[in-house]
Amino acid sequence: MKKLFTLLSLMGFLAGKAQQDAQYNLYQFNQMVINPGYAGARDGLAATVSTRKQWVGFDGAPQTTCFSVHSPIVKKNVGVGLTVVNDIMGPRNVIAAYGNAAYILKIDRKTKLGFGLNAGYNRYQFNFSKINFKEGEVPSQLMQNQTPSALDINAGMYLRSTKYFVGLSATHLNNPNVYTYAPVVAGGNDFKYRLKTHLFLTAGYSFIIDKNTVFAPTILMKQVGNNFGLDLNLNFFLHKKLWLGAFYRAGYGPGMLFQYYMSDHFRIAYSYDSGISDSRRLGGSHELMLGYDLAAKKTSRLINPRFL
Numbered sequence: 032m033k034k035l036f037t038l039l040s041l042m043g044f045l046a047g048k049a050q051q052d053a054q055y056n057l058y059q060f061n062q063m064v065i066n067p068g069y070a071g072a073r074d075g076l077a078a079t080v081s082t083r084k085q086w087v088g089f090d091g092a093p094q095t096t097c098f099s100v101h102s103p104i105v106k107k108n109v110g111v112g113l114t115v116v117n118d119i120m121g122p123r124n125v126i127a128a129y130g131n132a133a134y135i136l137k138i139d140r141k142t143k144l145g146f147g148l149n150a151g152y153n154r155y156q157f158n159f160s161k162i163n164f165k166e167g168e169v170p171s172q173l174m175q176n177q178t179p180s181a182l183d184i185n186a187g188m189y190l191r192s193t194k195y196f197v198g199l200s201a202t203h204l205n206n207p208n209v210y211t212y213a214p215v216v217a218g219g220n221d222f223k224y225r226l227k228t229h230l231f232l233t234a235g236y237s238f239i240i241d242k243n244t245v246f247a248p249t250i251l252m253k254q255v256g257n258n259f260g261l262d263l264n265l266n267f268f269l270h271k272k273l274w275l276g277a278f279y280r281a282g283y284g285p286g287m288l289f290q291y292y293m294s295d296h297f298r299i300a301y302s303y304d305s306g307i308s309d310s311r312r313l314g315g316s317h318e319l320m321l322g323y324d325l326a327a328k329k330t331s332r333l334i335n336p337r338f339l
Contacts (some may be wrong), residue, residue: 051255052202052229053095053118056278056302056318057081059249059264060290063099063112063131065231066200067147068189070133071103071110075326082320086313091121101131102325108135110145123224127153127183145189147200154180155209155224181207183226193335198233202226230254235264237335243270264288280304286316298322 055064061079062069078100086092101112112131117124129151136144157177187200203226210224235249245268253260266276266288274290286304293299300322305315 051227053083053093053097053116054085055081055083055095055097056286056288056304056316057290057300057320058251059233059235059266060274060298060300060320060322061099062189062198062233063101063114064097064116065202066187066189066198066233067112067131067149067185068133068145068187068198068200069110070101070112070131070145070147071107071135072143072145072189072191073101073324073326074103074107075324076100076102077322077324079320079322081318083316083318085316087317088314092313093118093120095119103135108137109133110135110147112149114149114151122158124156124158125153127151129183129185133189142190142192145191147189148184148186150185151183152180153183153207153209154178157210157224177210179210181209181226183207187231195236196234198231200231202229202231204228227255237268244268274300278302278304283307288318290320296324298324 053064055061058065061077061081062072063079064081078098080098081096083095084092085094096117097114098116099112099114101110103110110131110133112133114127114129114131116127116129118127119125129149131147131149133145133147136146138144155178157179159177182205183202184204185200185202186204187198189198190196206226206228208223208225230253232252233249235247238246240246247266247268249264249266251260251262251264253262261281262278264276264278266274268274272292274288276288277285278288279285284304284307286302288300288302290298290300298321300320302318303315306313
């Protein structure tokens with residue numbers, strides 16, 4: 032049983048500290064995935080679908096598919112949206128659906144501040160048969176698929192202007208306890224899968240170099256308990272059509288991305304990273320995103336960072 036509890040503890044460590052929320056390299060092109068305050072920020076109906084395969088070739092590595100749609104309503108003073116996520120990591124498979132609402136405060140002609148809140152239903156499935164247990168006897172509870180569910184609440188603020196944006200958000204504010212395994216063995220330790228609050232801070236600024244070139248660096252800071260993460264992106268917008276960027280994730284390594292406007296309404300984005308040193312052994316990660324913007328205007332992309 033000691034080896035069994037070691038495996039369960041390892042699962043809890045990986046989920047609770049290393050990566051519990053899904054990870055996105057292309058977050059800056061659709062900040063709805065990390066910030067409810069972003070709803071309505073594209074000034075029209077916007078829909079995206081993305082898929083991410085992390086550490087390709089590593090058995091049990093995370094795989095994430097996400098669909099989101101949002102739009103401003105009521106004279107563009109309110110943003111509403113919907114997000115659906117399927118996130119798989121090892122024996123854990125979660126399907127989550129969130130409804131989103133944001134109030135958009137117009138500070139001046141060029142600056143708006145969104146206050147957002149979303150709530151969703153998360154359905155988990157724990158398939159412990161995917162774990163190669165080393166013990167001859169495994170408790171019957173762990174030989175059966177577990178399908179708990181939980182209510183999840185997130186909130187955020189998103190400040191935007193024609194040249195910059197700043198976002199602050201927090202997920203799992205209610206810290207729902209999803210699953211508990213209580214062993215019948217005397218002195219055994221409980222295994223709990225509880226969602227921890229994740230904090231996100233994003234910021235970006237657009238520097239106009241000339242009429243065909245914009246330099247738009249962005250940062251993403253993450254915190255879960257005492258664990259911190261930092262992504263630094265260096266992006267260039269070329270000829271009002273193509274975003275090219277490189278990023279570095281602290282403690283992991285570099286990656287690259289692009290986004291291309293196939294028309295005034297349709298865009299496609301892709302990112303790749305492989306890490307450095309020990310991280311490279313996990314394998315490369317691929318992320319693909321398709322976006323649709325009903326009210327996007329080609330002339331507005333040059334100086335407006337929300338069209339990242």
